[in-house]
Amino acid sequence: MNDTAHGITTGAVARRLGVSPTTVRSWDRRYGIGPAARADGRHRRWSPEDVAMLEEMCRLTSSGVPPAEAARAARQVRPPAVRDRGGETAGGPPAAALAEPAGSATTTPATETARRTTDGSGLPLGDVRHECRGLARAAVRLDGPVMEALLRAALAEHGLVAAWEEIMAPTLHAVGRKWESSGDRYVEVEHLLSWHISTALRRAAVTGPEAVSAASPVVLACVPSEQHTLPLEALAAGLAERGLPTRMFGAAVPAEALDAAVRRSGPAAVVLWSQARSTANHALARHVAGTAFGVRGARTAPLVLLAGPGWLGRTPAPGMVRPTGLREALGIVSRLYGGTGEDEARVGGTGR
Template sequence: MASDGSPKPPLRGSEPPGAYITSGALARRLGISPTTLRSWDQRYSLGPAQRRRGHHRRWSPQDVAMVEDMCSLTASGVSPAEAARSAKKRAHAAPQGEGTPPASARSTTAALTSGKAAGRDSSGLPLGAVRAECRGLARAALRLESVAIQEQLNTFVQEHGVVAAWEELMMPTLHAVGRKWESSGDRYVEVEHLLSWHVSTALRNAQLLLGPGETRKASPPVLLACVPGEQHTLPLEAVHAALLQRGRPVRMLGAAVPAEALIAAVLRTGPAAVVLWSQTRSLASTPLALHLLGMGWGVNGARQQAALVLAGPGWRGGRIEAAAQPQGLREAIALLASESSGLSE
């Protein structure tokens, strides 16, 4: 499957099924670099069984199946050394000419990838006690392997939903990469950027991955916006995806929305609620929040107001009466998914 969720394209070239393929073609299929293939060969003897003349490596269907198995295991959180041992064992056990491991070997995958991982991952990322999928995602991110990153994210969203994907996979891995970056100078910023891009892609594609929720007709929308100057949008994108899945009309304004633009959007859309996200305390604007709470529209005697939800760590430590301040995505969705416009604590 490609990084956008579509099936992988066939290998380039006109080689018939069963033909030997080049390292470059195999790397393109797996979404890894030829350097990774060479490294696995040098470290774990995970290379083609036969070497052709001129030292050009050509991979048989059995070789390809073995490396695909290696990628699947490492992406699921198994250490490279253990994954290589398992992949080679399966390759030797599989009947000649077949690429799919037997059922006994597939059960080994579940045993290797199940359970929780504690402490520091072998990559050095401070993951702590997390799901095994976080380890696989972190390794794929450190290798900058876009296809593996997107496949893991898409699969988790499909199997567990948006809220669980955000809380149990996306956020822990993003936090670990961020801590690694902060403690390593300017290193790993490219890892965080790539991972953030693919997390955003998975969240925006959640409706395609899960199917559209049942839309509630004639229901006022929820308006999502970052405070002026705030560039962190991923948490809001998670709210957006989760609300869409629940059939709640929603409008996403995104990063750093000027106060005047936000006020105009409220008057134009008449939302049931406004979610105002702030990552940092210095950007959390109490005057803007109070202004939104005091806004109304409609004819006299039938004035309407939007409920205000202050989300993000920037609002912690302060309290604005009449505004809801949920702790985490799950609580925010419970408030916002309600049909009524009023939000209760």
């Protein structure tokens, strides 16, 4: 007889869902998301109805719903005869024990902290929006379609600034910290998450008003040896939302190429991104700030924005500013084009 007649194993259902077997077993123990029957009374065997319940659990947690709440909703997928058998889910704890409140007698502070910090994704998230947790879970599962949907929703609901500062960036930082602490693991998670965030930011950039072609552009570039471009992509999207012209040169721009780009484009501002002090090139920044262009008698030089944590530790030289984040950078550049810098609320959405 085919084994599927009695349900599939935990390992098989985990592969189908793209989660680890440990996660499936944990959901069973902690939230009662278990199979309706067990082989020999011990080994979990998952029926099609059980798998449908787990798929709903994955969908809800990926959208940011807390696991206990998602479990309560997911259990409704199974037929009532199975769901309400004696007020207990087969293979799981009584329904009254499925959602333990914080600080209950069976929940220690250490356990509650661990749940709040990782929340099922395995990433050190800390105190963040629930959308951030959903994005993290989808990233760990390498669930591209869910990541795309969550990013679209975040940008639509919260606006670019809040979506970047409170959802995208915290998730990226958590993946980076996990990668650094676990050897070569999670590299694929960071790459896929970065690609989807980049795609979402570029999509947001093209929906803005058409930039004035005759206006001096904003040059965006990473300093030589710097590969992190996503913060610049977020800024480019924000500038596009305001109809301001940009020239994005991307990662690790050689000094000679940056000099040529500045002289040829005559920018109003140059944003130099440095992620770490090891890549911050202060001599290059001074050179760019001192580059004058235009007709004789009306020559001008660009304002240089030292963006990123790599520039911390020194006072900006004349002709330079160091914005503390995306919102401030947008305000600074906007004022160069005659804006007041007070319309961040429109770009930033509701905030938190």
